[in-house]
Amino acid sequence: MNVVLKPDPAASTGCLDAPVLRERGQREVFCGLTGIIWLHRKIQDAFFLIVGSRTCAHLMQSAAGVMIFAEPRFATAIIEDRDLAGLSDANDELDRVVERLLARRPDIKLLFLVGSCPSEVIKLDLSRAAGRLSQRYTPDVRILNYSGSGIETTFTQGEDNCLASLVPELPAVADGSDSLLVVGTLADVVEDQFCRLFEEMGMPAPAFLPARRAGCQPAVGPGTRFLLAQPYLPETARLLEARGATRLAAPFPLGADGTTRWLQAAAESFGVPQDRFRAVTERPRARALEAIAAHRSRLEGRRISFFPDSQLEIPLARFLARELGMEPVEVGTPYLHRGIMDPELALLPAGTRLSEGQDVDRQLDRCRADAPDLVVCGLGLANPLEAEGMATKWSIELVFTPVQGYEQAGDLAGLFSRPFDRRTRLEV
Numbered sequence: 527m528n529v530v531l532k533p534d535p536a537a538s539t540g541c542l543d544a545p546v547l548r549e550r551g552q553r554e555v556f557c558g559l560t561g562i563i564w565l566h567r568k569i570q571d572a573f574f575l576i577v578g579s580r581t582c583a584h585l586m587q588s589a590a591g592v593m594i595f596a597e598p599r600f601a602t603a604i605i606e607d608r609d610l611a612g613l614s615d616a617n618d619e620l621d622r623v624v625e626r627l628l629a630r631r632p633d634i635k636l637l638f639l640v641g642s643c644p645s646e647v648i649k650l651d652l653s654r655a656a657g658r659l660s661q662r663y664t665p666d667v668r669i670l671n672y673s674g675s676g677i678e679t680t681f682t683q684g685e686d687n688c689l690a691s692l693v694p695e696l697p698a699v700a701d702g703s704d705s706l707l708v709v710g711t712l713a714d715v716v717e718d719q720f721c722r723l724f725e726e727m728g729m730p731a732p733a734f735l736p737a738r739r740a741g742c743q744p745a746v747g748p749g750t751r752f753l754l755a756q757p758y759l760p761e762t763a764r765l766l767e768a769r770g771a772t773r774l775a776a777p778f779p780l781g782a783d784g785t786t787r788w789l790q791a792a793a794e795s796f797g798v799p800q801d802r803f804r805a806v807t808e809r810p811r812a813r814a815l816e817a818i819a820a821h822r823s824r825l826e827g828r829r830i831s832f833f834p835d836s837q838l839e840i841p842l843a844r845f846l847a848r849e850l851g852m853e854p855v856e857v858g859t860p861y862l863h864r865g866i867m868d869p870e871l872a873l874l875p876a877g878t879r880l881s882e883g884q885d886v887d888r889q890l891d892r893c894r895a896d897a898p899d900l901v902v903c904g905l906g907l908a909n910p911l912e913a914e915g916m917a918t919k920w921s922i923e924l925v926f927t928p929v930q931g932y933e934q935a936g937d938l939a940g941l942f943s944r945p946f947d948r949r950t951r952l953e954v
């Protein structure tokens with residue numbers, strides 16, 4: 527069940543009814559293993575054991591090379607080539623790896639077995655392995671599994687699968703009371719800012735999924751109302767709804783406007799009076815608008831295209847168009863979940879070309895013909911496009927950087943103005 531904000535009668539319907547170009551061809555995206563890089567920082571006593579190949583190990587090592595000074599909280603158990611007859615050995619091997627790991631690292635309270643693409647891994651039933659190992663290590667360690675395979679997931683879907691594996695484990699709300707849950711990984715500093723705002727509005731303190739520690743994951747039940755903080759969590763949302771929780775439909779908290787509308791969805795649902803909402807949000811909103819304005823002169827009137835990658839494309843395009851005066855030309859997204867994205871689509875300028883899925887060569891042709899001023903794309907496409915003279919922005923940066931909320935709105939705008947600054951400096 528969804529609670530929808532009252533429509534603004536003066537507002538146009540933006541891209542709500544716009545046609546969507548659906549493409550199914552070659553994709554240029556990272557796999558869902560990438561999510562481990564931000565998830566392991568968030569859940570501080572969790573460990574991610576990738577059951578994969580040397581390719582997976584290389585991807586994680588190069589993507590997370592910054593981890594060399596920390597006690598690592600992810601690793602790859604490499605499953606070499608083996609036939610079906612060798613699967614019981616593989617299960618024994620996995621059990622031994624887990625036993626060694628947990629004996630050496632008593633700080634681990636939640637262990638994720640993360641599946642990958644190689645056929646030897648696909649043949650292994652990781653949910654049975656997680657069940658078997660859970661029985662052995664409960665109650666000290668909970669063991670769950672999910673897939674980060676590049677065959678099934680794009681890079682942000684890894685988080686959706688991870689959180690979806692947590693939902694059945696969440697405790698039930700004991701007394702059926704009302705509660706607010708914020709779903710999706712946010713930087714701790716951003717969570718703290720949102721907590722303060724909700725508190726000042728007189729609302730119950732929100733819980734967060736994922737929580738910072740394995741033993742503190744939030745309770746859920748029919749009184750739970752939840753806000754998605756990230757747009758790429760449809761499966762997690764579906765499972766929360768199946769447990770009786772209600773999703774509050776809202777745009778995402780990117781920029782001053784997006785953050786206000788996101789907070790307002792919760793405030794309205796909890797009966798916060800409008801004047802109190804305004805009094806609490808007025809000053810941080812003004813700070814956000816001022817910080818954003820510092821970037822406007824470099825971005826206003828510039829044309830921008832998005833290749834489908836992080837699933838943040840539509841909220842970002844809405845922010846850049848409404849708050850910085852940019853013109854979105856093509857906004858591609860790997861998946862378009864209408865229920866989740868409708869509040870965003872309603873705010874996107876009419877006439878924006880929307881595409882879902884990818885046929886990379888065709889999209890490259892369209893991009894060259896459009897000749898936008900800035901292209902947001904994955905790492906694999908950025909260098910070739912730069913070589914062709916286009917300014918690019920890596921979409922993965924937008925997932926790694928705290929960009930949600932009022933206090934980060936200026937930083938978010940800065941991520942888009944920086945490529946233009948860099949070009950100006952290079953030209954001088």
Ligand code: SF4
Pocket residue numbers: 557558559578579581582583585641642643644674675676677
């Ligand atoms: S695409 Fe598949 S094989 Fe490659 S790193 Fe990701 S999970 Fe491993």
